[in-house]
Each structure stands twice: as structure tokens, then as C-alpha cells.
Amino acid sequence: MKGKWHIGLIRVVTQEDPALRELHGNRIMEYFPELEVESRCIPDQPEGIHSDELKDLAVPKILRLAESFHGKDALIVSCADDPGVPELQKLLSIPVVGAGSSTALLARRYGPRAGILGITDYAPSPYGSMFGEGLINLGRPQGVNSTLDLMTPEGRAAVENLALRLKDAGAQSIALACTGMSTIGVAGPLRRLTGLPVVDPVLAEGLCALYECLNTAYGK
Amino acid sequence: MKGKWHIGLIRVVTQEDPALRELHGNRIMEYFPELEVESRCIPDQPEGIHSDELKDLAVPKILRLAESFHGKDALIVSCADDPGVPELQKLLSIPVVGAGSSTALLARRYGPRAGILGITDYAPSPYGSMFGEGLINLGRPQGVNSTLDLMTPEGRAAVENLALRLKDAGAQSIALACTGMSTIGVAGPLRRLTGLPVVDPVLAEGLCALYECLNTAYGK
Numbered sequence: 001m002k003g004k005w006h007i008g009l010i011r012v013v014t015q016e017d018p019a020l021r022e023l024h025g026n027r028i029m030e031y032f033p034e035l036e037v038e039s040r041c042i043p044d045q046p047e048g049i050h051s052d053e054l055k056d057l058a059v060p061k062i063l064r065l066a067e068s069f070h071g072k073d074a075l076i077v078s079c080a081d082d083p084g085v086p087e088l089q090k091l092l093s094i095p096v097v098g099a100g101s102s103t104a105l106l107a108r109r110y111g112p113r114a115g116i117l118g119i120t121d122y123a124p125s126p127y128g129s130m131f132g133e134g135l136i137n138l139g140r141p142q143g144v145n146s147t148l149d150l151m152t153p154e155g156r157a158a159v160e161n162l163a164l165r166l167k168d169a170g171a172q173s174i175a176l177a178c179t180g181m182s183t184i185g186v187a188g189p190l191r192r193l194t195g196l197p198v199v200d201p202v203l204a205e206g207l208c209a210l211y212e213c214l215n216t217a218y219g220k
Numbered sequence: 221m222k223g224k225w226h227i228g229l230i231r232v233v234t235q236e237d238p239a240l241r242e243l244h245g246n247r248i249m250e251y252f253p254e255l256e257v258e259s260r261c262i263p264d265q266p267e268g269i270h271s272d273e274l275k276d277l278a279v280p281k282i283l284r285l286a287e288s289f290h291g292k293d294a295l296i297v298s299c300a301d302d303p304g305v306p307e308l309q310k311l312l313s314i315p316v317v318g319a320g321s322s323t324a325l326l327a328r329r330y331g332p333r334a335g336i337l338g339i340t341d342y343a344p345s346p347y348g349s350m351f352g353e354g355l356i357n358l359g360r361p362q363g364v365n366s367t368l369d370l371m372t373p374e375g376r377a378a379v380e381n382l383a384l385r386l387k388d389a390g391a392q393s394i395a396l397a398c399t400g401m402s403t404i405g406v407a408g409p410l411r412r413l414t415g416l417p418v419v420d421p422v423l424a425e426g427l428c429a430l431y432e433c434l435n436t437a438y439g440k
Contacts (some may be wrong), residue, residue: 033254101329105328108323108328108350109428187435203431207434210427211423211427213421214251215407215420
């Protein structure tokens, strides 16, 4: 085995607290000991991205932040909407991985009909690109507008209710569509509740980054 | 990090030589140090699978061989046709991963149009299931009937020629469709030749097995 792969990770929400900033990166290093992750946040966007307007605001910041990393084997944009990912894949010579396309990809492993479970009524674009008509979108969990709402008993009950309705609607998997779903660790409980595979965005983006590193290295 | 994940790997070709039998498993352990792979071959099938008849012959042997593994976290059927995989996924309580569905999945990361490059004129079923009309199949490399033919200068030239024709036909990636392509390590050279992502079946099946292990463990 070579040493570690060096991954730059872009958070699309401004986090002043280092523990919060490093949360996704630390999770990825726990899953994949061969990855060394350095996390940086875009500036002046404490609410992150939960609308098209906020996405448009974030993309130029993401492109600038990507330039600040040096000596990385791959970059991750840790957001289910893959903001800036198509642009960066053209601009950079290293692989660029988004949480949304990674999650949608792994959900596709279980068949062409996936249920999407996030905190927006619209499906982030990578999910539609992957599944097309096969994507089952029943909107967001009732009363949930942000990841904070997920931590209340009512929010948690709404998420569970939506997961069961996605199953009833024919979903072969549940593709989580917000990295906040990783933060609260809801994939395992939802799998036990529904019996369906549930794809965690932070695990998925880490796996795809590892794949890209291996694929590049072993092809040399 | 927990200890290693224990993976059982089924070779669908009878190999008496331990070095040949362990070839895929050793490659996977090189890629993924967190996996410990034990390889076993089906009996009495020295030609492996390169027709539907040989697949039908192999499936019952694969199902029996799967029962002989104990204490594994996941099983891999190391063949691009995923023989026995749908059956085993119903029979077993642990995840079952096939080389074909894993390769097709990772190729899908690069878009809905993939070129298939194997040693049969027919596309193994997982590739069609993933890509449907988006699968570009121009048949096998000229003069290549087995993995042995890949090791001659003529065979190698035919593989390279086919890869370039797949690119010309609009392929966004090349999905290798025979684990013998992993054995000869052709993914890297083809990527450099074509500029396209080229998916290696043994790397792909190892990655999907790791994913299933992580997903199961962290969901508990």
C-alpha cells in the first residue's frame, strides 16, 4: 500500500467551529483509513445551500476555494447538489467528487427506482440525472426546513414517516439528499425501519473519492 | 477502525494453481488493505464462462460453493456476468457483489453512455441492465476468443483498436467486461490511449464489497 491519499473537502456552509467544519472529513477518515482529508468552508454562507439562489451564490466561492488546495489527489464538494462539480471537473486535473452524484450512483446499485429523502422539495440535480423518471420524490419531511429540525422528535418522526411512504411508493433504495442526514446518522435506523438500502452521502462521497484515487494510481 | 472485513470470493473458473486462484483476491487486498479475501474456485470448469451454456452450468456450482464459506461479511462472485448473484442475494443474509454489476455501476459515474469491452460478442446482462440503450457494444476485439489471446501483440492491438472505436462511437467511459482484463492490467493503458475513464472489474467488485461492509456495520 502506498501512503495516504490526500483529499481536499469543501464544505458549502460556513462553520467557524473547527469540530463542525471537520465533521464530514473525520467521518470519511473513520470509514477509509487510507484517506487524509483537509476540510475548508466557503465564506459568508452560514445557511449553506437549500435553494437555487443559495446555490448560485455558492458556486463562485467553491471554484475559488478549490484553487486554494495544493498537493491533493482528489477534491470532494460535500453537498448533495454537487455545486461547482461540473465546472471543477473541467477546470482541474485531479478528480472531483460530489456528494449528490456519489449518493445517486450507489443508490442505483439497488435498481432503477430510488426514493429521495432530503430537506428540500426539489430534488438536487444529480438525483434526477441518475434516475430520471425512476426517481420517487414525495417532497421533504413534514415540518422539516433545515437539518436542525431533524434533531427534534417531531422531525425524526417526519423523516421516518417519509421513508416508509417512499417504500410504499415502490422505492428500491433510499438516497439521502442532504449531508445533514449523515450528520445525524439516520441511514442505519432508516434501513432497519424500512428494510431498504439507505445511502449515506458522506460515506458515498468518501467511497467515490477513494475509487478515483485508486483508479488513477493503478493506471499509471 | 475495526479489524479487517472478511470477504469470500468465488472464481468461476477452475484453477488448480493457488497463485492463479488467488489472483483477484490478492489484487483486492492490495487495493483495500481493510479487506481479507479468501478465494475458492467452482469445480470442473477450466474454461470458465464465455457462453450462456457455460453460465447455466456454473450457476448451481456457485450456489453450492457459496454455502461453503463461513463467517464472511460479504461474498464476491468474480465474473462480469454476475452468475448466481441474483439468486444468492435472495438466499443469503450477507451482501453479495458481482463483478459485472459493480463495473457497470462505476462506469455509470461518467454518464449514461458506456462502451463495453470484453471477450464475448454478447454483453453480459448487468451491463445491459444498467445502461439499456446507452450501452455501446461493438462486439469483441478482432481475433480474441479468450483471455490468453489478450496477451499476444495482435490481441493487445485489437483491444486498443476497439477502445478507440468505442470512443468514436460516443462512449463516455469504457466498462471492461471480463475479469481477465483486470489480470492483464489493461485499464490504465486504455485510459491513457483514449482519455476516457476505464473501469476495472476487480477494482470495482472490491470497492462495492467494501461499501457493503461499511454500510452494514455503520448502520448498526
